[in-house]
Amino acid sequence: MELKHIDIACLSVSPANMRGVKKAPDLTNILPSVRARGVLVPLIVRQNGSPTTYEIVAGKRRYHAALIVAQEEGSVEPLPCAIMEAGDDAAALEASLIENIARLDPDEVTRWETFTRLVKEGRSPEDISLTFGLTALQVKRTLALGNLLPRIRNLYRNDSIDAVTVRHLTLASKPRQREWLALLDDEEARPPMGHYVKAWLLGGSAIATNKALFDPAGYTGGIVADLFGDHSYFADADLFWQMQEAAIADKVEALRDAGWQDVAVMARGEAFHAWEHERCPKAKGGRVYVTKGHGGDVSFHEGYVTLKEARRLEQGGNVEKAVRPELSAPLASYVDLHRHAAVRAKVGTAPAIALRLMVAHAIAGSSLWRVDVAAQRGASDAITESVENCASEADFDKERRIALDLLGLNPDTPTVTGHAYDRELVPLYLRLLDLDDAMVLGILSIVMGETLEAGSALVELLGVQLEVNMASCWQADDALLELVRDREVMGHILADVAGKEVATGNGSATAKVQRQIVRDCFAGTNGREKRDGWVPRWMAFPPSSYTQRRGVGSVERWEAVAPLIEPQDEGEPEEGAADATDASDEQVIASEDEPVQQAA
Incomplete structure (x- = not known):
């Protein structure tokens, strides 16, 4: 059995599902839970002929509940699934997973406390996921609650905030979490909830001046303040980040000069997960992790090593001493950009x-x-x-x-x-x-x-410019004929292929009968003269239509690009000639309304 998260678009209900495929499931007692907490018990799935698509053997109700949540919220996160292997018994697998989930505390905060204790005892998230029948991603999301301030965890424990809000707050630095709590306590303000927390954390282009590690007096991009002067923001986010990155580089150098052998600067927006690290003093090789939020905030997490390094220290080993790079990040950026400019100038010639x-x-x-x-x-x-x-x-x-x-x-x-x-x-x-x-x-x-x-206008233009002759590279097949369901259009095709006399004689016949006559003409069977080299008008270059109803993509695209081509020579046929042919065909089709004996 393999546990993994699978996108809901890659899932479908298996015909072997014990609840069946056609009958709509009763979601009364499960939908509220899925709305609040998402799907917790993994679905039992198996591959259905494609390496990326799966069919649900057990978990139809959870699947349909997730579909409803996706419709309500516009999206839904991938669902936890247990992938059946050869010889797996679906019922036994389902019972085992439900039993494992039952062993967990329903309160996710209490679950976090349990998982954290297991991690400190040396268990990896993968070990925990197998023990409790969860995916590794579910375990990591629970462990991420350790990034939250205790008060936010308690709000979540008491159901005062939902899972989506908490999940996004785990990405926030401690100062940003305090800002969110301040909004919660402010009677005249309303903190962002759910998916809006993410937008609030990203900060847009408005970055508060109190986020700067540098002196705002040196900032030349303009500062916007509110009417009371209580809050001010940098108007140019790009300039802010240039100066902020330079200030971070200076701070990193100062930390190294202070004796920290390694300072790891993380990518903007990347969170520092305390549960993946352990405290370690500077003297034993602890490092500093620097996180940068999209809202401009910067945090320095001093004195940490990874869990793997912590285990090595316990066994008497050492943390590998980081080698200070010759170039700082700003200097490397300077070098790269100037060398790029020089090479680009040469490539241009x-x-x-x-x-x-x-x-x-x-x-x-x-x-x-x-x-x-x-x-x-x-x-x-x-x-x-x-x-x-x-x-x-x-x-x-x-x-x-x-x-x-x-x-x-x-x-x-x-x-x-x-x-x-x-x-x-x-x-x-x-x-x-x-x-x-x-x-x-x-x-x-x-x-x-x-x-x-x-299906692009460029195909229409190229087909004419390259003088593509569809008759020399294509011939009609059943796939095309079976797609023609319109009786009027089928009548035009019959006139094209078998002639107007045959089309008139079979004007009252069904599209199915007309289609068979066309097949006989292509094959030269049932007394019909064999017809080669026929191309429907929509597929020719340039294309045209059989009726005046429009709705022919190739024709509409050609009409858009035709004016861009040079006008036709005077010796070429006039457009009226083609219109006359269309009018003649329209007369043949019009006769369908009259009672005509089917021709042999």
């Missing part, structure tokens, strides 16, 4: 290098680059299969394999781009340097093809 850099970034990505592969998934499996097996995909795959070979990659890889997790940018760029421009442009063509958005 080296188009061949820039081309290879761009191709490498498009394939491998970076912290500033994200390129997504166009999803070739249709609204149904039949559509997806039709696209996968078409001649155009086969031609593109042939060129893709050539590109993969040039890059030294596995030719069976489904795409050239979209695999940043296992491709390094620098080696890829160096590989491209060994290829001539024609090869690099060939690879770029594949990357562009893979990342060209389907």
Whole structure:
């Protein structure tokens, strides 16, 4: 059995669920608890053919209650789940988990006290999760209550504040928690609750001047004060953080000069979890942890080591002495930015290098680059299969394999781009340097093809510019015909494929009968003349429609880009010719309302 949190969108009820799939569950006695505390007892799930999707064998009511909460609040956190392994008995697993949960204190604050004691005895969150049938994330969330002031914990214990409020307050520094309590005590103010706590903690662009470690007199960005002068704020958050970071760096240097062998500055917004550390004096290797809140507050947690280091000290070992870096963070930033500016100026005059850099970034990505592969998934499996097996995909795959070979990659890889997790940018760029421009442009063509958005106006423009002939690379299949459910449109297609005489003779026939006649024409069966090279109007370049009802995406996109192309030559056919054809077809379809004997 594996315990993990799974996004609710990846879950569905299994047909094997003992409560069934179709019958709506009674949530009367469970919904209030899920609203207040979330889902505590893990759902029993198993994979259903995909590595990321699961079906619920036990826990249907908890799942539906979570769905209602998600609709009410706009979102819901991933649900705790126990993933069944081969040979697992769902009923026994469910009973075991419920028994384990029953051993826990219902009061989460008391549970925190228990977990904290176990951690001090050497138990890891993973050990605790297995003992009580919880996920490691549930255990860590409970342990995070240790970041709260005692009064806030008591408010939570007494149900004076909800779980969402508490969860966000665990991210706040002690000064910010005191500010929140002050708002709670103020009869004329109202403290943020629930998800609003997070927005309050982030602070937006308004950062109070009392958060500054530097002298505000040196700040040149402007300060905004309220009418009474009780509160003032920095108007320029970016400038504030530049000066605040410099002040933090000075404070870090002062701490090191005072004998602290290591000062760890944490990322902005990252919380310091006391339960993951133990007190340790400076003389024995204790370090200082510096936390920075989004609201500008900075906290210094002096004299701590990690639990792992604490165990090592108990066994007579030592904490590894940190080596002071040669460059401070501000100095390193100065060096990096000036070197970046110099290199960027050179890249701007080296188009061949820039081309290879761009191709490498498009394939491998970076912290500033994200390129997504166009999803070739249709609204149904039949559509997806039709696209996968078409001649155009086969031609593109042939060129893709050539590109993969040039890059030294596995030719069976489904795409050239979209695999940043296992491709390094620098080696890829160096590989491209060994290829001539024609090869690099060939690879770029594949990357562009893979990342060209389907259903976009650009596809319409490119189809005309490249003179794409759909008849030479596509032929009608059942997937298309089965999707045509509109009788009027089916009549137009019948006229297109079998001729107006046949369409008129079968005007009163059902769409199913007309569809079969079209199939016979494509196959040349049942006495029908074989028809090759037919393309429906919506799929041609440029596209057009069969009716005046609109609602054809390709036509609407073409109408948007057509004015951007140069006007047609005088020798080309006028638009009226196509309109005349449409009018003729409309007359054929209009005859459907009259009683006509079905033609043989």
